[in-house]
Amino acid sequence: MSAFVLPVVTLWRRECVRFYRDRVRAFSSFATALLFWLLIGFGLAGSFHPVGMPAGVDAVEYLFPGTVVFVVLLTAVVGTFSLIEDRRAGFLQGVLVAPVARSAIVLGKVLGGTTMALVQGAVLLPLAPLMGIPLTAHGVGLALLALGLLALALTSLGFVLAWRMESIQGFHGIVNLILMPMWFLSGAIFPLHGAAGGLRLLMRLDPVTYGLAAFRQGLYAGGVEEIAPALAWGVAVAFAAVMLLLAVGVTRR
Secondary structure: OHHHHHHHHHHHHHHHHHHHHOHHHHHHHHHHHHHHHHHHHHHHOOOOOOOOOOOOOOHHHHHHHHHHHHHHHHHHHHHHHHHHHHHHHOHHHHHHOOOOOHHHHHHHHHHHHHHHHHHHHHOOHHHHHHHOOOOOHHHHHHHHHHHHHHHHHHHHHHHHHHOOOOOHHHHHHHHHHHHHHHHHOOOOOOOOOOOOHHHHHHHHHOHHHHHHHHHHHHHOOOOOOOOOHHHHHHHHHHHHHHHHHHHHHHOOO
16 A cells, blocks of 8 residues: 555655746746736626626626636646656656556646646635625535546646647647637636537537536535536546546556
8 A cells, every 4th residue: 555655645745846846837827817817807897798697797707717717727737747847857767667556656646736726726716705706614615626626637638638748839739729628618708508509519518617617506605507516516526537547548558
């Protein structure tokens, strides 16, 4: 047991320390999402009225949960940059030839990225009451659980995409092609029920949609149900589990 847990904890700690020592990297993902929320939210506040949300919700409030998820996504992506850097520095090769299970390597690195993404997203939660979103202990707990599932899923997905990438520039291109559209189609900017038919289908096929729905339901204590809670949470759990298993699978090839 210790032969499995020790490398997991060691790699997890290394990822966390490495990320927060690079303060520019840690700050940039948080500040980018915050600026995006302020500029887009206040820019649309007078003309954007989302369908299916409680009465009196403006663009700034509606965009808030999506902005938190955006922070989680950016931090998860930034965290998986370390995989490419470790390969180029030779650290990854050293870890792979060590007598350590591949699943322990994946779990350590993914949990490190998940922790960083969850912490970065949670930092924004105290701003929710300023947007008119009341916070309760139960709601915050559910919201953090949903963020944790999203962070785990997105970090694992980033790990899969970065595993065979040779350059950070190439990884940026993959992120722009896959992860950013997943966020745009999640209902972060416009609601599911207000989208056109074809776009609505894509949004329903996007697993991030369900993670964001679970997060919103936690923030609003179940008062927002564009998607049934059981379906939202079920898909969020399945997304995290499948991505983690896929991350383990690619390291064994």
